[in-house]
Amino acid sequence: MGATVHVRPIVNGEARESEVESRLLLVHYLRDVLGLTGTNVGCDTSNCGACTVLLDGQAVKSCTVLAAQADGADVITIEGMATDGQLHPLQEAFREHHGLQCGYCTPGMIMAAADLLARNPNPSEEDVRHGLEGNLCRCTGYHNIVKAVMAAAGSSTATVGAERKEVTA
Amino acid sequence: MEATTETKTTGPYVGRTMRRKEDPRMITGLGTYVDDMVLPGMLYAAIVRSPEAHATITSIDKSAAEAREDVVAVFTGEDLAGDFEGPMAMVWAPPGVEIRTPEHWPLKRGEVKHVGDPVAVVVGTDRYSVVDAAEEVIVEYEPKPAVVDPEEALEDGTPLVWDQFGTNKTHEWGISGGDVDAAIAEADVVVEGRFVQQRTAGGAIEPRGAIGEPRGDSLTLHSSTQIPHIARFVLSGVIGVPEDKLRVIAPDVGGGFGSKLQVYPEEALVLALARRLGRPVKWTETRSENMMTTHHGRDQIAYVTLAAKRDGTVTGCRARIINDLGAYLQLLTPFIPELGFPVMGGAYRIGAINLQFTGVFTNKFCTDAIRGAGRPEGTYWIEMSMNRLAEKLEIDPVELRRRNFIGREEFPYTTPLGIIYDSGDYHGALDRLLERFDLDAFRREQAELRERGIYRGVGFSTYVEVCGLAPSRAVGPQGVGLQGAFWESALVRVHPSGSATVFTGASPHGQGHDTGFAQIAADRLGIDPENIDVVHGDTDQGPFGWGTYGSRTAAVGGEAVARAAEKVREKAKQICAALLEAAPEDIELVDGRFQVRGSPDRSMSMADIAGAAHIPPEELPTEIEPGLEETSFYDPENFTFPFGAHACVVDVDVETGKAQVVRYVAVDDCGPAINPMLIDGQIHGGVVHSIGQALYEQVVYDAQGQLVTGSLVDYAMPTAAECPSFETDRTETPSPVNSLGIKGVGEAGTIGATPAIVWAVLDALKPLGVTEIDMPLTPMRVFEAIQAARGDGGGAAAAREGGGS
Numbered sequence A: 001m002g003a004t005v006h007v008r009p010i011v012n013g014e015a016r017e018s019e020v021e022s023r024l025l026l027v028h029y030l031r032d033v034l035g036l037t038g039t040n041v042g043c044d045t046s047n048c049g050a051c052t053v054l055l056d057g058q059a060v061k062s063c064t065v066l067a068a069q070a071d072g073a074d075v076i077t078i079e080g081m082a083t084d085g086q087l088h089p090l091q092e093a094f095r096e097h098h099g100l101q102c103g104y105c106t107p108g109m110i111m112a113a114a115d116l117l118a119r120n121p122n123p124s125e126e127d128v129r130h131g132l133e134g135n136l137c138r139c140t141g142y143h144n145i146v147k148a149v150m151a152a153a154g155s156s157t158a159t160v161g162a163e164r165k166e167v168t169a
Numbered sequence B: 001m002e003a004t005t006e007t008k009t010t011g012p013y014v015g016r017t018m019r020r021k022e023d024p025r026m027i028t029g030l031g032t033y034v035d036d037m038v039l040p041g042m043l044y045a046a047i048v049r050s051p052e053a054h055a056t057i058t059s060i061d062k063s064a065a066e067a068r069e070d071v072v073a074v075f076t077g078e079d080l081a082g083d084f085e086g087p088m089a090m091v092w093a094p095p096g097v098e099i100r101t102p103e104h105w106p107l108k109r110g111e112v113k114h115v116g117d118p119v120a121v122v123v124g125t126d127r128y129s130v131v132d133a134a135e136e137v138i139v140e141y142e143p144k145p146a147v148v149d150p151e152e153a154l155e156d157g158t159p160l161v162w163d164q165f166g167t168n169k170t171h172e173w174g175i176s177g178g179d180v181d182a183a184i185a186e187a188d189v190v191v192e193g194r195f196v197q198q199r200t201a202g203g204a205i206e207p208r209g210a211i212g213e214p215r216g217d218s219l220t221l222h223s224s225t226q227i228p229h230i231a232r233f234v235l236s237g238v239i240g241v242p243e244d245k246l247r248v249i250a251p252d253v254g255g256g257f258g259s260k261l262q263v264y265p266e267e268a269l270v271l272a273l274a275r276r277l278g279r280p281v282k283w284t285e286t287r288s289e290n291m292m293t294t295h296h297g298r299d300q301i302a303y304v305t306l307a308a309k310r311d312g313t314v315t316g317c318r319a320r321i322i323n324d325l326g327a328y329l330q331l332l333t334p335f336i337p338e339l340g341f342p343v344m345g346g347a348y349r350i351g352a353i354n355l356q357f358t359g360v361f362t363n364k365f366c367t368d369a370i371r372g373a374g375r376p377e378g379t380y381w382i383e384m385s386m387n388r389l390a391e392k393l394e395i396d397p398v399e400l401r402r403r404n405f406i407g408r409e410e411f412p413y414t415t416p417l418g419i420i421y422d423s424g425d426y427h428g429a430l431d432r433l434l435e436r437f438d439l440d441a442f443r444r445e446q447a448e449l450r451e452r453g454i455y456r457g458v459g460f461s462t463y464v465e466v467c468g469l470a471p472s473r474a475v476g477p478q479g480v481g482l483q484g485a486f487w488e489s490a491l492v493r494v495h496p497s498g499s500a501t502v503f504t505g506a507s508p509h510g511q512g513h514d515t516g517f518a519q520i521a522a523d524r525l526g527i528d529p530e531n532i533d534v535v536h537g538d539t540d541q542g543p544f545g546w547g548t549y550g551s552r553t554a555a556v557g558g559e560a561v562a563r564a565a566e567k568v569r570e571k572a573k574q575i576c577a578a579l580l581e582a583a584p585e586d587i588e589l590v591d592g593r594f595q596v597r598g599s600p601d602r603s604m605s606m607a608d609i610a611g612a613a614h615i616p617p618e619e620l621p622t623e624i625e626p627g628l629e630e631t632s633f634y635d636p637e638n639f640t641f642p643f644g645a646h647a648c649v650v651d652v653d654v655e656t657g658k659a660q661v662v663r664y665v666a667v668d669d670c671g672p673a674i675n676p677m678l679i680d681g682q683i684h685g686g687v688v689h690s691i692g693q694a695l696y697e698q699v700v701y702d703a704q705g706q707l708v709t710g711s712l713v714d715y716a717m718p719t720a721a722e723c724p725s726f727e728t729d730r731t732e733t734p735s736p737v738n739s740l741g742i743k744g745v746g747e748a749g750t751i752g753a754t755p756a757i758v759w760a761v762l763d764a765l766k767p768l769g770v771t772e773i774d775m776p777l778t779p780m781r782v783f784e785a786i787q788a789a790r791g792d793g794g795g796a797a798a799a800r801e802g803g804g805s
Helices: A026-033 A089-096 A106-119 A125-131 A143-153 A162-168 B023-027 B127-135 B180-185 B228-239 B265-277 B287-293 B337-343 B375-393 B397-404 B426-436 B439-451 B513-525 B553-580 B606-614 B676-696 B748-768 B779-791 B795-801
Strands: A004-007 A018-021 A052-055 A058-061 A074-076 B043-049 B055-061 B071-076 B118-124 B138-143 B169-177 B189-201 B209-215 B218-223 B246-249 B281-284 B296-308 B314-326 B352-361 B455-464 B488-494 B500-504 B532-535 B587-590 B593-596 B599-605 B629-634 B643-653 B658-669 B726-730
Touching: A018 A026, A026 A052, A026 B127, A052 A106, A058 A106, A089 A106, A089 A143, A089 B023, A106 A125, A106 A143, A106 B023, A125 A143, A143 B676, B043 B127, B043 B265, B043 B287, B055 B118, B071 B127, B071 B265, B118 B127, B118 B265, B180 B296, B180 B314, B180 B352, B189 B375, B189 B676, B209 B265, B218 B228, B218 B265, B228 B246, B228 B265, B265 B281, B296 B375, B314 B375, B337 B352, B337 B375, B375 B397, B375 B455, B375 B748, B397 B426, B397 B455, B426 B455, B426 B643, B426 B658, B426 B726, B439 B455, B455 B748, B488 B513, B488 B553, B488 B606, B500 B513, B500 B553, B513 B532, B513 B553, B553 B587, B553 B593, B553 B599, B553 B606, B553 B629, B599 B606, B643 B748, B658 B676, B658 B748, B658 B779, B676 B726, B676 B748, B748 B779
Parallel strands: B043 B281, B218 B246, B314 B352, B500 B532, B658 B726
Antiparallel strands: A004 A018, A052 A058, A052 A074, B043 B118, B055 B138, B071 B118, B169 B352, B189 B296, B209 B218, B209 B281, B296 B314, B455 B643, B488 B500, B488 B629, B587 B593, B593 B599, B643 B658
């Protein structure tokens, strides 16, 4: 192992502390160190968005962020979206509207959608389509993903991020 | 954006929109894909790959890599030569046709034949350090000339991919029915065209992954595969382990689209490494590796001649098709183009058809099945040719199709190639499409928009596809020549307390068969689908099966589930009859209860019956065996032939060349629905796959055989912003082939859509004189076609020479 760095992020509301290789990507920290394998890797170039998580309330592609950059930050992954056994409205909507098939892009798609709705609680269809441009799906043709995000937008609890951060900080 | 999903909530479960059983784990991040798995003592592998398209390996120095602290071992092809009993498999041996098939070993010795060819593997304790070490393996190459263009490859004097064959031609295969020469000679009108289906990538968002795991004298492979049972069958031969000592597990698989219908060298490699090192070894593909060494699709050039009478009646179709197969022939590589042959006459009554396929070696990675696999190509040839014919005869393309449709009363319809279309109502699907898409109104709108400088066009496609793979004897060794069979299995087990597990030999990876199969079994068992679990993808659980591809799983695997469940139901009736003192033929299943006909008060639930089957009461005759499970192996008597009619509307920005799909209406007929919501989902995804091929995607190799599109930066898959909301509808023409009447839908959108999209662009550009652009219709190609048409009328030629994506 090369040079290491000490990181103390808050992941899904839980304070974590690790000594990691300084080049370790956030996605591999989440997956390999913390065992949170819901966040997936689909490319090496930040194109597919399967690895999208929220970092201090903002959607980031965790394959392009170092674990070191998450030191002291609040990280929310797909595993942190349900609260008290209640699915997040986006999770509910993806199931209700058949917004997933193989499920591989789904965690990243839901996290990107959460960020989109936090910034724009009442998006138009076009807003949703452009807002999800950074996330690829090969199964659904996006039709039902867009439908699911629009449906979740109608829900008052569809956002995570700023409010959520206060809870976990 | 409303689809036509019904909201039926009573009656049979089959036919209802039901939420998927698969979803709860996937929306919470609890899906288990290969790379999610960590096994005790697991090592990581990274592969050293050739940067050359064609070269001799002159030396490999692995000492620096071996010296690294985190590295356990480094192996070259020579090191592992004794670890493999046989080369990777290619399974097509058509009677009477020689297919030149080079040996294909998991690690290469001597020469490399494409960029990405594996030459060494590094195994170590950490995901990152093996990648570092792989970069320290020094391989020297002596480059050889690369063969890139498939048509040039066939010319005399071209460098050879494989010296021992003395040619770059892999094989020729043809099929013919009726007198095409006479049809062409006697035709009032003949249209000819050269059509290109470019090389594409599967694009599953999950790259491949494989873990080899040793356990005693057995080995387990965890792999992102569509075909776990075939993989075990093939790999047991490659690594020399009997099938009973090899288990293959496909956990959750993150999309396949045919790209995981393969037995890959890396699967054999991790097994050999696990056996050698006595520890689990994981290899996870990077996206760059995926673009290089996960099989590509399409890459065919067709020269098509269509003969017709003046009234538009098509009398003959001849096609010569050149297939760039790449350097090695993998599982089905040479067969995939030919798989399109059954539907190359489309939905039309064509008396004579002659098809000739030529396979070609090039220094590229192999092609093989990608969503549609031969049928999108065949459909593109015939649909584009029909459009050309319509133009030449000045007949509306919709009307031309109607004049040539096989009539609904003509089924089963035998084509000149001896293929029997099971059932169809092509007029019905087109009628439904035109109810939703007012063509006259569109033409008025189009004319108005053109006056304002907006170029909008429409394209139609009326496709037929062949699914339900397959009647084993027709496609097997003595038939088409595949060294396999294509029946499917199901085992239905009712547990003592009345819930059930269905084991299927199919191996779905996103299609939703856990839900659909539970619906099929539920109706036959009187058990709620919530209480039926569907297990697949594990060679140690359930009977042998042939996997999921070719839109076969519902029509073949689903029928096997129905048959196994019906056997269980018959046994349940026997038990019920014995306990209720009635005749078995008087027991009927009504609203989830087994009851004596006419006496609803005398009834039992499946739970009561299952309890008695497992813990037999005194009253149960000893002739009835205990237990409640049955197996079915279903081999279909024919293929199924889904069909549909699609309309695509495109706007083209003539200043930038950008084409945008603004409306898409799809009417598809895959027989009766199991779960309408899942059908719509398959159509949406299938059409977008085609939007990608038609407008954006192309795997590009340069003249030296270097892969130019090595990542998703360069290989442009459509995002949500490039796609419209879809309007979907269905007609339901049952197939007589299986008891469910179902035909299959997984590839329909992809098969039907490309000609509609491409023709919509050409229709939009018609006023500018553009008549031809090869896919993908990128802004650059469209722009160049417009410029060329404006300049010298040579739009077609210029577009063809235009750059890649």
